[in-house]
Amino acid sequence: LEQLTMAVCAIRREGEGLWEPPEDIGIVIEGVEVLHELTSFASACALLLGLIYVLNLAYPKPLRFTFEVLQKIIMQLDQHKMSPKVQNLYGRLQSLQ
Structure with a gap:
């Protein structure tokens, strides 16, 4: 995660399939997790755009x-x-x- 510029990340348990909901969805900016425990990828993407705007990135x-x-x-x-x-x-x- 430290090497990522910006990302929406999903944390899954080992052996868990893609059909299972992720354990955690978060946003990483410049290697730092800025938000976590988000409800969906859609809300994470919208929040990432908001963070980019607010932080003027x-x-x-x-x-x-x-x-x-x-x-x-x-x-x-x-x-x-x-x-x-x-x-x-x-x-x-x-x-x-």
Whole structure:
């Protein structure tokens, strides 16, 4: 965990299958667990975006577009400022409907 820039982590008991709910869901920022015992991955992702905003953090470079899609397409926040790459994906998704 110390090497992670940002992550939503699930702690599972050894031998537990993926169909079982995790023992704990938490958020790690710069190697420090900042939140734990969250109720779901969805709430953890929303809280991670909130923490990024409140702490004025930049998205990690390798995950920049992933976070932008999560923020602008999934959560529909600040949609008028999409990068061309994300705008292209959004257009493709809209054409599928």
